[in-house]
Amino acid sequence: xxxxxxxxxxxxxxxxxxxxxxxxxxxxxxxxxxxxxxxxxxxxxxxxxxxxxxxxxxxxxxxxxxxxxxxxxxxxxxxxxxxxxxxxxxxxxxxxxxxxxxxxxxxxxxxxxxxxxxxxxxxxxxxxxxxxxxxxxxxxxxxxxxxxxxxxxxxxxxxxxxxxxxxxxxxxxxxxxxxxxxxxxxxxxxxxxxxxxxxxxxxxxxxxxxxxxxxxxxxxxxxxxxxxxxxxxxxxxxxxxxxxxxxxxxxxxxxxxxxxxxxxxxxxxxxxxxxxxxxxxxxxxxxxxxxxxxxxxxxxxxxxxxxxxxxxxxxxxxxxxxxxxxxxxxxxxxxxxxxxxxxxxxxxxxxxxxxxxxxxxxxxxxxxxxxxxxxxxxxxxxxxxxxxxxxxxxxxxxxxxxxxxxxxxxxxxxxxxxxxxxxxxxxxxxxxxxxxxxxxxxxxxxxxxxxxxxxxxxxxxxxxxxxxxxxxxxxxxxxxxxxxxxxxxxxxxxxxxxxxxxxxxxxxxxxxxxxxxxxxxxxxxxxxxxxxxxxxxxxxxxxxxxxxxxxxxxxxxxxxxxxxxxxxxxxxxxxxxxxxxxxxxxxxxxxxxxxxxxxxxxxxxxxxxxxxxxxxxxxxxxxxxxxxxxxxxxxxxxxxxxxxxxxxxxxxxxxxxxxxxxxxxxxxxxxxxxxx
Amino acid sequence: xxxxxxxxxxxxxxxxxxxxxxxxxxxxxxxxxxxxxxxxxxxxxxxxxxxxxxxxxxxxxxxxxxxxxxxxxxxxxxxxxxxxxxxxxxxxxxxxxxxxxxxxxxxxxxxxxxxxxxxxxxxxxxxxxxxxxxxxxxxxxxxxxxxxxxxxxxxxxxxxxxxxxx
Numbered sequence: 001x002x003x004x005x006x007x008x009x010x011x012x013x014x015x016x017x018x019x020x021x022x023x024x025x026x027x028x029x030x031x032x033x034x035x036x037x038x039x040x041x042x043x044x045x046x047x048x049x050x051x052x053x054x055x056x057x058x059x060x061x062x063x064x065x066x067x068x069x070x071x072x073x074x075x076x077x078x079x080x081x082x083x084x085x086x087x088x089x090x091x092x093x094x095x096x097x098x099x100x101x102x103x104x105x106x107x108x109x110x111x112x113x114x115x116x117x118x119x120x121x122x123x124x125x126x127x128x129x130x131x132x133x134x135x136x137x138x139x140x141x142x143x144x145x146x147x148x149x150x151x152x153x154x155x156x157x158x159x160x161x162x163x164x165x166x167x168x169x170x171x172x173x174x175x176x177x178x179x180x181x182x183x184x185x186x187x188x189x190x191x192x193x194x195x196x197x198x199x200x201x202x203x204x205x206x207x208x209x210x211x212x213x214x215x216x217x218x219x220x221x222x223x224x225x226x227x228x229x230x231x232x233x234x235x236x237x238x239x240x241x242x243x244x245x246x247x248x249x250x251x252x253x254x255x256x257x258x259x260x261x262x263x264x265x266x267x268x269x270x271x272x273x274x275x276x277x278x279x280x281x282x283x284x285x286x287x288x289x290x291x292x293x294x295x296x297x298x299x300x301x302x303x304x305x306x307x308x309x310x311x312x313x314x315x316x317x318x319x320x321x322x323x324x325x326x327x328x329x330x331x332x333x334x335x336x337x338x339x340x341x342x343x344x345x346x347x348x349x350x351x352x353x354x355x356x357x358x359x360x361x362x363x364x365x366x367x368x369x370x371x372x373x374x375x376x377x378x379x380x381x382x383x384x385x386x387x388x389x390x391x392x393x394x395x396x397x398x399x400x401x402x403x404x405x406x407x408x409x410x411x412x413x414x415x416x417x418x419x420x421x422x423x424x425x426x427x428x429x430x431x432x433x434x435x436x437x438x439x440x441x442x443x444x445x446x447x448x449x450x451x452x453x454x455x456x457x458x459x460x461x462x463x464x465x466x467x468x469x470x471x472x473x474x475x476x477x478x479x480x481x482x483x484x485x486x487x488x489x490x491x492x493x494x495x496x497x498x499x500x501x502x503x504x505x506x507x508x509x510x511x512x513x514x515x516x517x518x519x520x521x522x523x524x525x526x527x528x529x530x531x532x533x534x535x536x537x538x539x540x541x542x543x544x545x546x547x548x549x550x551x552x553x554x555x556x557x558x559x560x561x562x563x564x565x566x567x568x569x570x571x572x573x574x575x576x577x578x579x580x581x582x583x584x585x586x587x588x589x590x591x592x593x594x595x596x597x598x599x600x601x602x603x604x605x606x607x608x609x610x611x612x613x614x615x616x617x618x619x620x621x622x623x624x625x626x627x628x629x630x631x632x633x634x635x636x637x638x639x640x641x642x643x644x645x646x647x648x649x650x651x652x653x654x655x656x657x658x659x660x661x662x663x664x665x666x667x668x669x670x671x672x673x674x675x676x
Numbered sequence: 677x678x679x680x681x682x683x684x685x686x687x688x689x690x691x692x693x694x695x696x697x698x699x700x701x702x703x704x705x706x707x708x709x710x711x712x713x714x715x716x717x718x719x720x721x722x723x724x725x726x727x728x729x730x731x732x733x734x735x736x737x738x739x740x741x742x743x744x745x746x747x748x749x750x751x752x753x754x755x756x757x758x759x760x761x762x763x764x765x766x767x768x769x770x771x772x773x774x775x776x777x778x779x780x781x782x783x784x785x786x787x788x789x790x791x792x793x794x795x796x797x798x799x800x801x802x803x804x805x806x807x808x809x810x811x812x813x814x815x816x817x818x819x820x821x822x823x824x825x826x827x828x829x830x831x832x833x834x835x836x837x838x839x840x841x842x
Contacts, residue, residue, distance in 0.1 A: 091804035
């Protein structure tokens with residue numbers, strides 16, 4: 001074929017594609033034209049535009065073709081273009097990249113060139129390796145490390161680093177964390193870049209590996225970085241539970257890292273003391289700031305937040321946010337995310353102060369605990385009235401808020417997530433919800449909403465995917481409205497006065513249901529079985545409710561084991577008719593057992609004191625039992641008991657459970673059971 | 677708007693609209709250059725692709741057409757339906773990538789040659805999916821590769837930087 005011949009004959013310009021990869025797309029058409037016209041090829045008479053297209057494409061051609069004809073298809077995976085392999089590396093997790101980099105040579109090189117993010121294991125090996133071996137690594141996540149001073153010195157030499165995350169890291173010496181200041185942007189790269197054609201990225205000559213070995217001491221990092229690569233500096237820093245860094249040291253480090261755009265400091269333990277954050281004034285480029293504490297520490301540095309004019313996202317958890325801090329925020333017009341949960345010192349006046357932030361799209365002002373100086377009331381909520389761009393809003397926990405103050409929400413039509421848990425909506429209803437057509441997540445937990453108020457708005461919120469109505473008055477009548485919400489995947493109906501019929505009706509209309517918590521509802525075991533039969537992958541318990549053995553008895557297990565083998569765990573606290581008979585039987589058995597036991601004990605001690613030799617024997621036996629007891633602790637015994645219980649229930653299941661379920665289905669007392 | 681004819685290496689022609697062809701950056705840049713140098717032309721433009729076989733080309737073009745259709749849908753539909761649409765697209769892409777390793781090779785090479793960024797991303801993701809959770813030997817078996825690292829190199833890798841990727 002003409003085009004094949006062309007590819008053999010037309011030589012691209014020197015060095016452009018000898019490396020076995022693509023000619024960069026930056027070659028202009030004029031260049032290609034001149035290349036093509038310089039060769040002498042006889043073409044078949046074809047239309048002029050086709051021949052020109054053929055010429056151009058032949059120059060764009062790639063060497064995979066030759067390999068395919070030579071070696072057969074299979075070997076060519078090795079000769080994939082380098083940039084393609086690098087693209088694959090970007091999709092891989094570090095542990096999979098590890099497998100890939102030992103497959104073959106070209107893949108090995110691709111991993112070494114392409115790996116950008118690394119999560120090393122906590123073995124104390126020099127960080128020099130990172131710099132030399134993986135020149136492109138710009139993101140490092142250190143989890144559970146014990147770092148000495150020398151390690152921090154090494155870490156500070158990885159100058160390409162842009163994202164550094166210190167997670168549960170322990171520093172073994174004082175005054176070490178300041179070493180990281182050299183990660184800050186420096187005007188010139190530490191080592192002048194080599195003359196390197198590979199700097200632009202796409203091309204890597206086959207002798208690259210040899211070069212690496214020869215001048216490894218010089219540092220491949222600088223060779224690969226190319227001009228201008230060294231002055232990026234650290235952009236984002238995460239410090240989660242860094243033990244051993246004193247507040248003053250952290251302060252010193254942060255005030256030196258002027259290039260930071262994202263900073264996250266989180267302390268989950270009381271052992272770490274939060275820095276007072278006076279350094280915030282010296283981080284003018286900061287766009288994201290997350291500070292999180294467990295104790296309500298007061299950070300005086302937060303008063304300087306007004307200087308961070310570039311701030312986009314601010315998350316302050318339990319760091320003593322007061323009205324004064326909010327006053328500093330009022331000038332930050334670029335702010336779009338503000339999360340200040342548990343800000344117990346903020347009052348109505350504070351909310352009025354942030355009313356200027358009309359560009360906010362995410363606001364979290366929830367309050368999970370009861371510690372509060374002064375309740376935020378409807379007067380404070382008026383401060384939020386201008387924020388019509390809001391997409392997510394959480395006002396959970398403010399019991400003094402009522403529906404009168406939340407009327408402004410009707411204007412927030414872009415809202416996709418709304419959390420009004422514990423807000424006193426019970427009296428005024430929630431008409432403002434009706435206009436939120438795009439709402440996807442709605443939480444009305446413990447708002448004590450009546451059936452009428454719920455029925456009036458629920459039907460129109462058809463986009464909902466998550467709905468939490470725990471402790472609301474959701475009755476079988478309300479379920480008629482619930483049945484209109486066809487997109488719902490997560491449903492929380494704890495402690496609602498709901499029966500089997502209502503649940504069957506609602507769940508039949510929700511084909512995508514994945515999670516449905518019905519703890520404390522008036523559902524019977526049969527209603528739940530019907531629910532789980534309809535939705536095979538349904539979870540009916542929360543992740544926090546895995547203490548099953550305290551709530552389940554064998555009779556419940558029988559019915560639930562039958563539904564799906566993976567779903568034996570269930571907590572339903574209200575099972576009147578399924579378990580009364582069995583419970584009575586078991587309690588009778590236990591009572592008679594104890595009577596028998598004490599009778600025998602009395603008899604035994606009488607005998608013991610009559611024969612002293614027998615007593616010695618008994619002491620020996622007791623010692624043996626004590627040794628055994630150390631082995632079989634309570635936990636082990638409980639595990640054995642659970643296993644026995646499960647084996648017993650599955651045994652019974654095989655024998656009698658289908659008959660049991662059929663009997664129950666035929667029972668007219670449970671109209672909610674059975675397929676519709 | 678005129679159509680473009682893409683000719684596979686076995687001579688089969690595929691007619692494709694300019695909008696769909698613009699997803700292939702190679703064809704798009706070629707078109708730009710031709711338009712600039714020659715002006716309007718009424719004949720269909722024939723582009724021979726010597727490196728792409730017929731069935732692969734068909735599959736790539738199927739992707740281009742489908743993506744174009746999805747794009748039009750996305751811009752036309754209101755924001756409320758975007759999530760649903762995204763789910764549909766993902767489902768379609770998932771089904772599209774159900775190919776054998778050989779087919780994947782041809783597809784990824786064609787995508788690279790025609791420079792279709794979205795298809796490339798999808799293909800590299802499919803390759804990554806095949807690598808995920810496997811040992812080097814299993815990866816080699818999956819892709820039919822021969823170990824080309826010498827034992828010394830292997831040993832060096834193991835000694836020097838095992839920690840970094842563990």
